Amino acid sequence: MSRSYRIAVLSGDGIGPEVMTEALRVLDAVEAKFGFTTTREERLVGGAAIDATGHPLPTETVASCEQSDGILFGSVGGPKWESLPPDIQPERGALLPIRKHFGLFANLRPGVCLPSLTHASPVKNELIPNGFNVLCVRELTGGVYFGQPKGREERDGEPVAFDTMIYRKSEIDRILRVAFTAAMGRGKRLVSVDKANVLATSVLWRETAVEVAKDFPEVELSHLYVDNAAMQLVRRPDSFDVLVTENLFGDILSDEMAMISGSLGMLPSASLGKQKEGGLYFGMYEPSGGSAPDIAGKGVANPIAQILSAAMLLRFSLGENEAASAIEAAVAKAIDDGFRTGDIATGAAGETKVGTTGMGDAVLARL
Numbered sequence: 001m002s003r004s005y006r007i008a009v010l011s012g013d014g015i016g017p018e019v020m021t022e023a024l025r026v027l028d029a030v031e032a033k034f035g036f037t038t039t040r041e042e043r044l045v046g047g048a049a050i051d052a053t054g055h056p057l058p059t060e061t062v063a064s065c066e067q068s069d070g071i072l073f074g075s076v077g078g079p080k081w082e083s084l085p086p087d088i089q090p091e092r093g094a095l096l097p098i099r100k101h102f103g104l105f106a107n108l109r110p111g112v113c114l115p116s117l118t119h120a121s122p123v124k125n126e127l128i129p130n131g132f133n134v135l136c137v138r139e140l141t142g143g144v145y146f147g148q149p150k151g152r153e154e155r156d157g158e159p160v161a162f163d164t165m166i167y168r169k170s171e172i173d174r175i176l177r178v179a180f181t182a183a184m185g186r187g188k189r190l191v192s193v194d195k196a197n198v199l200a201t202s203v204l205w206r207e208t209a210v211e212v213a214k215d216f217p218e219v220e221l222s223h224l225y226v227d228n229a230a231m232q233l234v235r236r237p238d239s240f241d242v243l244v245t246e247n248l249f250g251d252i253l254s255d256e257m258a259m260i261s262g263s264l265g266m267l268p269s270a271s272l273g274k275q276k277e278g279g280l281y282f283g284m285y286e287p288s289g290g291s292a293p294d295i296a297g298k299g300v301a302n303p304i305a306q307i308l309s310a311a312m313l314l315r316f317s318l319g320e321n322e323a324a325s326a327i328e329a330a331v332a333k334a335i336d337d338g339f340r341t342g343d344i345a346t347g348a349a350g351e352t353k354v355g356t357t358g359m360g361d362a363v364l365a366r367l
Ligand code: IPM
Pocket: 091, 092, 095, 096, 251
């Protein structure tokens, strides 16, 4: 019997729909090649959902995600919705609730700079002759993002606002285990990032890291304060293998890492819940870059991040590892063969400048 799965497809706003089109074409191709099928339910999210229903995350969208094996997400947000109250803006009203609702506590953000694309990195080329490959593991459902109390009130006649950074040991333990496990499958070096010279949550974080390390004796664990980590990342990105950190630090460091890897248009991400029996995860997969409203609708966006996000979905939520690897290899080959969207083009000899569909075609041809 052929293997079949359900995917919720949430293209969202900006370049979301156009890059999603390419990812779905690539999915079609690997399904035919590797003998499985997916049923895809396309649902509204973000600004597109606000325009159609008044809400960034309609219950119908959540229901469809609940019925699925995984969510392929495009991007949300844009200037059109920026003046709405923050809680119903596309980002806060859709992304954060999905993460919380599905318990997607483990955010994997690979920061890969291919040797052939080091010119696109703002880091001096001589510092990264072979590019680099860092995996950032970010805790995604705890910390100051969700800690209570948070709010705003009047005190002594002036407005006061407050957020709470809070972590349970169990929350720290489970994200560290994800990171250690990832490190075992890579270079076996893990840097845990905290601010243990200032924050109580970080002291607990560091203690827990030391404890969990005992279960992973092969992994070399080190600790960096977040300010130092931010500095080391631009100084020697290729010195890192896996990085693990709490929610807000991970938000900041993963943007930094994405920037130094050259183009946001290349980087996928996975947000995973608890591992299920059989080793798979329910997860949401999305490009690390945003909705890029400035280039939306022009057919020039780089679809690679979305295509690689689909590959991550195949690997982590469907267990279709061969198909995932085939996509990754086809993407690497398309880059090697010189295909470049505007974000990664230099105009050098041997490059073929392509748009969104052209890059999709180049990847498809190499599958
Ligand atoms: C991210 C984004 C989100 C976050 C925003 C849009 C709420 O920056 O996924 O990194 O802060 O987590």
